[in-house]
Amino acid sequence: MATGRVDVLRRRDSYNYSKREFESYRNGVCRGDGVKHKNGFHLPSNVRNSGGSERSSNSSEPCSKNSKTRKSECLVQLPPEKKRKFSPIIWDREEKQVRVSSKNRVVPVIPPSPAHPTSVQNVLFDGVVSKSPATVVKSQDVEVSEPSVADCLEGSCQSEAPADLSTQLHSEQSGQDEQAKKNMVHPPNISLSRWASDSDSPRAPRDIADDPCSSPESGEIQREGSWGSRTRVSSSDEESSFETAGEKYYGEELCDENMNIDKHDGNAGVGINQLYSVSESDSEDDVDLPKIEEPAVPMQGSINMLQGCRSVFEYEKLNKINEGTYGVVYRARDKKSGDFVALKKVKMDVDKGCDGFPMSALREINILLSFNHPSVVGVKEVVMDDFDGVYMVMEYMEYDLKGLMDSMKQPFSIGEVKYLMLQLLNGVEYLHENWVLHRDLKSSNLLVNKEGELKICDLGLSRQYGSPLKPYTPLVVTLWYRAPEILLGTKQYSTAIDMWSVGCIMAELLAKDALFKGKTEVDQIDKIFRMLGTPDEKSGLSKLPGFKVNSVKQQCYNHLRKKFPAASFTGSSPVLSESGFDLLKRLLSYNPAERITAKDALNHNWFRESPEPRYDFKPITPDLHSRLVPKQQAA
Numbered sequence: 001m002a003t004g005r006v007d008v009l010r011r012r013d014s015y016n017y018s019k020r021e022f023e024s025y026r027n028g029v030c031r032g033d034g035v036k037h038k039n040g041f042h043l044p045s046n047v048r049n050s051g052g053s054e055r056s057s058n059s060s061e062p063c064s065k066n067s068k069t070r071k072s073e074c075l076v077q078l079p080p081e082k083k084r085k086f087s088p089i090i091w092d093r094e095e096k097q098v099r100v101s102s103k104n105r106v107v108p109v110i111p112p113s114p115a116h117p118t119s120v121q122n123v124l125f126d127g128v129v130s131k132s133p134a135t136v137v138k139s140q141d142v143e144v145s146e147p148s149v150a151d152c153l154e155g156s157c158q159s160e161a162p163a164d165l166s167t168q169l170h171s172e173q174s175g176q177d178e179q180a181k182k183n184m185v186h187p188p189n190i191s192l193s194r195w196a197s198d199s200d201s202p203r204a205p206r207d208i209a210d211d212p213c214s215s216p217e218s219g220e221i222q223r224e225g226s227w228g229s230r231t232r233v234s235s236s237d238e239e240s241s242f243e244t245a246g247e248k249y250y251g252e253e254l255c256d257e258n259m260n261i262d263k264h265d266g267n268a269g270v271g272i273n274q275l276y277s278v279s280e281s282d283s284e285d286d287v288d289l290p291k292i293e294e295p296a297v298p299m300q301g302s303i304n305m306l307q308g309c310r311s312v313f314e315y316e317k318l319n320k321i322n323e324g325t326y327g328v329v330y331r332a333r334d335k336k337s338g339d340f341v342a343l344k345k346v347k348m349d350v351d352k353g354c355d356g357f358p359m360s361a362l363r364e365i366n367i368l369l370s371f372n373h374p375s376v377v378g379v380k381e382v383v384m385d386d387f388d389g390v391y392m393v394m395e396y397m398e399y400d401l402k403g404l405m406d407s408m409k410q411p412f413s414i415g416e417v418k419y420l421m422l423q424l425l426n427g428v429e430y431l432h433e434n435w436v437l438h439r440d441l442k443s444s445n446l447l448v449n450k451e452g453e454l455k456i457c458d459l460g461l462s463r464q465y466g467s468p469l470k471p472y473t474p475l476v477v478t479l480w481y482r483a484p485e486i487l488l489g490t491k492q493y494s495t496a497i498d499m500w501s502v503g504c505i506m507a508e509l510l511a512k513d514a515l516f517k518g519k520t521e522v523d524q525i526d527k528i529f530r531m532l533g534t535p536d537e538k539s540g541l542s543k544l545p546g547f548k549v550n551s552v553k554q555q556c557y558n559h560l561r562k563k564f565p566a567a568s569f570t571g572s573s574p575v576l577s578e579s580g581f582d583l584l585k586r587l588l589s590y591n592p593a594e595r596i597t598a599k600d601a602l603n604h605n606w607f608r609e610s611p612e613p614r615y616d617f618k619p620i621t622p623d624l625h626s627r628l629v630p631k632q633q634a635a
């Protein structure tokens with residue numbers, strides 16, 4: 001049907017958008033030739049009159065695959081893509097650990113990279129020791145126990161790095177090594193990270209037996225209704241240290257120091273990870289990863305370390321929103337601006353020893369601070385309370401998709417699903433373009449605000465990927481959304497695992513119910529096979545260790561089509577057109593190599609056929625609001 005059709009195909013570098021941006025377009029901001037669509041899409045003139053017939057809705061090929069000429073016809077002018085704020089951090093490494101001071105805190109020492117010795121220098125000396133005399137923090141307060149940084153550099157401690165690299169680094173840095181020993185950073189007023197060697201798997205059990213953490217620094221001590229404050233020695237910006245329980249803290253001073261480092265490197269915004277020397281280079285990954293544009297100046301959303309870490313007291317706590325595995329999320333108000341924010345308090349007692357900062361939180365903070373996309377939740381800053389509790393200050397989103405669906409009587413309309421899917425795919429495409437796998441996409445990790453904007457949250461399990469693929473942990477992705485290759489034991493996976501989750505989410509949006517609700521991994525794979533059929537040889541799954549020949553035999557995708565029929569007279573099943581079903585099938589393709597990418601999915605015909613995406617979707621319902629805001633606080 002030609003009327004009301006919206007061509008959502010867009011130029012590769014210009015399809016990141018939000019409805020707000022659509023609206024600014026709607027209000028007259030548009031570029032290029034052609035006609036501006038009422039919903040903000042700018043349709044090239046050669047497309048607007050093409051009608052639906054020439055590109056029939058039966059054509060399930062994504063535009064980009066149809067033909068080159070067709071592709072050029074499909075271009076839509078949209079707002080400029082928002083760029084990632086700075087280079088990604090690479091986490092995939094083994095870290096050495098150095099115990100510092102009597103508190104048994106552990107500082108990671110990152111093996112040098114052969115590819116970028118200079119960057120190794122920066123990593124080591126940015127994160128572990130200060131760079132200049134101006135940033136030295138009272139070295140006499142720090143006692144380095146064995147093995148020391150220098151020992152590791154000399155290869156006398158156990159090291160993952162080849163000996164020659166250590167030697168190379170040592171010869172290049174010999175002068176600085178001595179300085180390094182002297183200038184060891186004092187532990188900041190948040191616990192230093194315990195970088196377990198199996199850093200890939202935040203949810204995997206960790207062996208902490210050899211980490212006799214004795215210091216109760218969890219930051220979980222918190223009085224109900226407060227931010228966990230204790231007597232503040234100083235509330236002024238000038239005073240940068242305070243004493244508690246016989247120990248001296250240099251929180252703000254340290255923040256300042258690390259902010260300095262950020263400023264030097266143009267890596268503003270990674271305050272926490274700089275403190276912990278988050279690995280900036282990787283001997284393998286660096287070779288393969290693309291060079292990503294570095295900004296000349298600190299970007300929006302970064303922490304200005306010269307101002308120090310702000311306190312959580314800048315915010316008024318309103319109510320607890322939710323609690324996940326890795327954090328408790330509160331709704332709060334910025335005392336100065338009056339803006340609502342969400343504060344995610346990092347749980348200090350998961351996926352780590354007892355004294356460290358969780359790897360999952362580091363990853364999440366690092367990625368979210370560096371990312372800037374309308375479909376990825378924005379982190380404004382990181383703040384702390386007086387008990388070393390660390391909070392991510394995020395933009396406040398009224399709903400999560402799961403909660404929203406639970407409270408709805410009817411499933412979303414097709415137009416609403418399209419709009420939500422477009423936003424989801426845009427966010428996923430942005431993550432993948434920036435070499436990040438989310439690894440935990442599910443409806444409860446998709447937030448929606450009252451404007452109907454969808455944003456991906458919870459990047460605690462996300463990680464950067466490179467090429468060639470490395471073995472990763474299989475303990476990722478919540479069971480219901482987990483790709484079959486992971487369930488069957490593959491250790492090398494890539495962006496396709498997120499696309500499988502997107503397929504599960506699309507089905508859930510259509511049916512208002514999760515697609516595969518397995519109770520165990522075996523049950524999950526069984527449910528998938530029953531619905532989609534038994535994978536054949538070509539899928540590649542049959543070679544995986546978990547695949548059993550006696551797995552249930554089903555014909556491919558028949559049951560899925562029954563669940564999402566092209567027409568329904570009873571209204572009991574969600575109706576899905578040929579084109580929509582094609583997209584769903586491609587998202588749920590068994591073969592990861594054949595599974596549709598986010599980029600191609602964005603170009604799928606389903607988004608162009610009627611009904612058009614509901615850009616005016618707004619999920620405000622009184623019952624939802626009262627459910628999310630407890631009565632006493634709403635009053």
Ligand SMILES: Nc1ncnc2c1ncn2[C@@H]1O[C@H](COP(=O)(O)OP(=O)(O)OP(=O)(O)O)[C@@H](O)[C@H]1O
Pocket residue numbers: 321322323324325326327328329342344377394395396397398399400444445447457458459460
């Ligand atoms: N910015 C936000 N605005 C409003 N609510 C939020 C926000 N971020 C998170 N939430 C709510 O808190 C819940 C938990 O957040 P999040 O998923 O980040 O925590 P987690 O501990 O990593 O969870 P999980 O157990 O899923 O890993 C979300 O499902 C959502 O309901």
